[in-house]
Amino acid sequence: MAVYKAPLRDMKFVLNEVFRADQLWASMPDTRETTPDLADAILEEAAKTTEGLLFPLNRQGDEQGCHWHDGEVTTPDGFKDAYKTFAENGWTSLTGNPEYGGQGMPKSLSVLFEEMLHGSNTSFALYPILTNGACLCLDAHASEELKQQYLPRLYSGEWSGTMCLTEPHCGTDLGILRSKAIPNDDGSYNVSGTKIFITGGEHDLTDNIVHLVLAKLPDAPSGTKGISLFVVPKYLPDADGNAGERNGVQCGSIEHKMGIQGSSTCVLNFDDAKGWLVGEPHQGLPAMFTMMNYERLSIGLQGLGLGEASYQSAVDYARERLQGRSAHGTQNPDSNADPLIVHGDIRRMLLTMRAWNEGGRALASYVGMQLDMAKFSDDPETQEKAEERVALLTPVAKAFFTDRGLDTCVIGQQVFGGHGYIREWGMEQFVRDARIAQIYEGTNGIQALDLIGRKMARNGGQFVQDYIADIRQWLSEQADNAVVREFAAPLERAVATLEEVTHSLMTQAQEHPNVLNASAVEYTDLFGLVTYAWLWARMMAAAEPKSGDGDFHDAKLTVGRFYFQKMLPRAWSLAEQLQAGDDAIMALGAEAF
Ligand SMILES: Cc1cc2nc3c(=O)[nH]c(=O)nc-3n(C[C@H](O)[C@H](O)[C@H](O)COP(=O)(O)OP(=O)(O)OC[C@H]3O[C@@H](n4cnc5c(N)ncnc54)[C@H](O)[C@@H]3O)c2cc1C
Structure with a gap:
């Protein structure tokens, strides 16, 4: 189970x-x-x-x-x-x-x-x-006024919130959205349009649901620069601030989907629903990005959390299930078979899951600390650097956590053999629940484009270079650490590979306009692998003194060695793929597919 x-x-x-x-x-x-x-x-x-x-x-x-x-x-x-x-x-x-x-x-x-x-x-x-x-x-x-009206009830959990971007004809390309907001004399707006796939758009958990809706004002410029953000509650707050009269928003239906069955995914019809502008007119998308960046890290954690649940369940099963004998001879003489966990292939699977999960947990905490510095530091330089780092690593965290999260859930299912495919064991639910995290909150392909386009190429690779400099700085500070010395060469090779590939892609892009789009996902994978190498080295450096919990620290070192020997080398083949450019991808005419 x-x-x-x-x-x-x-x-x-x-x-x-x-x-x-x-x-x-x-x-x-x-x-x-x-x-x-x-x-x-x-x-x-x-x-x-x-x-x-x-x-x-x-x-x-x-x-x-x-x-x-x-x-x-x-x-x-x-x-x-x-x-x-x-x-x-x-x-x-x-x-x-x-x-x-x-x-x-x-x-x-x-x-x-x-x-x-x-x-x-x-x-x-x-x-x-x-x-x-x-x-x-x-x-x-x-x-x-809006903060006073909404935040206390949202924090208390009496009301809940949603994010309404997607429409039937537009998901990734929000510039073409059609929802409209017409100003009223009292400062409110009448919001109309259809939003689809809205998570938590309607449910029975709270007294009111507060929708944050992207829509266009009548004088809006075209494209993403013409989008505004509105707060549109299901029930309009009355004079005492309680949920009062019903607003013009209805849930037309819910989606029947592959996973996350307990989460409602709703079609919402806004029909002259009363709303209020959040932020400046036509500045809705940057404002919504405050929410989306937060959600992107949180959705990344969906991959990580499910990967952890799958790992724990797979370890339990591998200890209990008896199949075959160990290559080292009988380990369980009281029975006619040994537990799965003695077998090399099962151990490879469990270690892979664990290395992804623990590397991911370290990256989540690192990004969390950068977010804290960006929000709470009173030193402008620290704040600015932290903001850059969050901008660089958020798409990596979202895409890499959720891609590796699905991989991990599939591996966990594999450890269960046929039982992994059967509903009652729960392993197939982890796979189904993890899959959506690669798609919503901006698909992982779009996260990769954000990384390679906005965060890497647009500023001439400066964010990436600053990041690489920090990793090298850390390595030089650890020169006396025996554990880090063991991994200094592969970590330096990983960093140099990322540097070289980054430079090569920017050069290729001058002649090949499609190279960034075609390379984005592989580049994000390379970025993730190199980042986890740094974080594994940091974890191993911290594990080395074995402060009172020897078993835990020893295991950390062992899993870290597995990461460097068995997982990081994928970075070298990714680099080769990335250096090969986009000719093979763009050569086939659209009609030949
Ligand atoms: C269960 C569920 C819950 C959701 N919850 C919410 C929610 O709460 N609020 C909300 O607003 N939306 C929500 N969504 C919508 C989700 O965010 C979108 O489905 C997602 O952003 C992708 O948009 P799309 O489905 O229109 O795909 P499309 O935009 O049509 O993309 C199709 C494919 O093309 C790729 N693609 C698109 N443009 C490019 C490009 N320029 N270059 C290369 N590749 C490209 C994409 O990566 C994707 O692989 C949810 C969706 C689901 C299924």
Whole structure:
């Protein structure tokens, strides 16, 4: 059976031993109160909530799914009560702005909580995660009046939030969206249009649903520069701020889909629904990006959380299931077969899963810390550098976590053999639930284009060069560390490969306009592999002193060696593919496909 335990020991290792997040928090006034004891207590409570409240609803949520009737959507049994408890225990306000009722906790802590949410019940996770993103966007861009009206109720969990971008004819290319907003004399707008695939667009968990909607004003310029952002509640707030009169937005239907059955995916029809502008006219897309960047990291964590759940379940199974004898001779003389875990191929699969998960957890924490510096640091230079790093690594995190997350879930299913394909074991649910994370929040192809186009080529490779310089700086500071010395040469080779390929692609692009588009996904994979090599080296450097938990640290070193010997070498073949250019991709005429 599938199992899930929050990987607390590894989470605390990454936070406290690898990155010394406590020192960062103590250095910034707004995060000073997050002491190591408080952070530990939050993680432990989060583990109890996700293991005890959410994971038990995961399987049933998949079996029952959501149901639409006459515009109303019911979520699976248990979701509503669980959401109430979840909100009452303060989980919906963890990172919220304290001025409006949030708890102001750092992102480097909440990424670990979000991983637990996705690992235990990814369908449930999407409701609060979308709400958090909506809060972040309102907090950054809405007027004071709108913030007062919406944020306290969203933080308290009484209301939830959505993100309404996609329309039937436009997903990636938002410049061609058709939804319209007509100004009223009282400062409000009438919003009309059809949005599809809206996560949490309608459900029975909260008293009100607050939609953040992209639409065009009558005088809008064409393309993405003509998009504005509106807040459109399902129920209009009354004079006391409670959910009052019904607004002109209806859920036309929900989608029947491959996975995340407990998450409602809705068609929303806006028909002169009353809304209010968030931010400046025609500046909706940059404002929405505040939400989308947050969601991209969170959706990345969907891949990571599910990969962890799949790994734990596969380890359990590999210990229990008896098949064949070890190549080293009988290991289990009391039975006529040895457990799966003795076999080389099973160990290869388990180690691959673990190396992806632990590398991913380290990257999530690193990006979380950069987000904290960007938000809370009072030093403009630190802030600017952190913003650049977040911009560079967000598409990598989203795409690499979710691609490797699906790989990991498929490997976990493989460890179960035929039982992995059978519903009751739960392994196929992880695969189905992980698949969507590669598609929504901007497909992974689009994340890769963001990395190679906006974050790499547009500034002449400067962000990448700064990143490489930081890795080299770290390596030079570790010259005396015996463990790092063992991996200094492959890490330096990895960094040099990334540098060379980056330079080569920019040169190729001058003559071959399609080379960046055609190389983006492979470049993102290379970037991810090199990044994980650095983070594995950092974890191994922190594991080396074996401070009181020898087994854990020894295992960390062993998995790290596996990463360097068995996984990083994929970077060399990717580099060769990337250096080969785009001729083979663009040569075939469209009619010849
Ligand atoms: C379950 C689910 C939940 C969702 N939740 C939400 C939500 O809450 N809110 C919301 O607004 N949307 C949501 N979406 C929509 C989702 O974000 C879009 O489906 C996604 O962004 C892709 O858009 P599309 O489906 O229109 O594909 P298209 O844009 O048509 O893309 C099709 C393919 O072409 C590729 N492609 C497109 N343009 C280019 C290019 N220039 N160069 C190279 N390749 C390109 C894409 O990568 C993709 O592989 C959800 C979707 C699903 C299925």
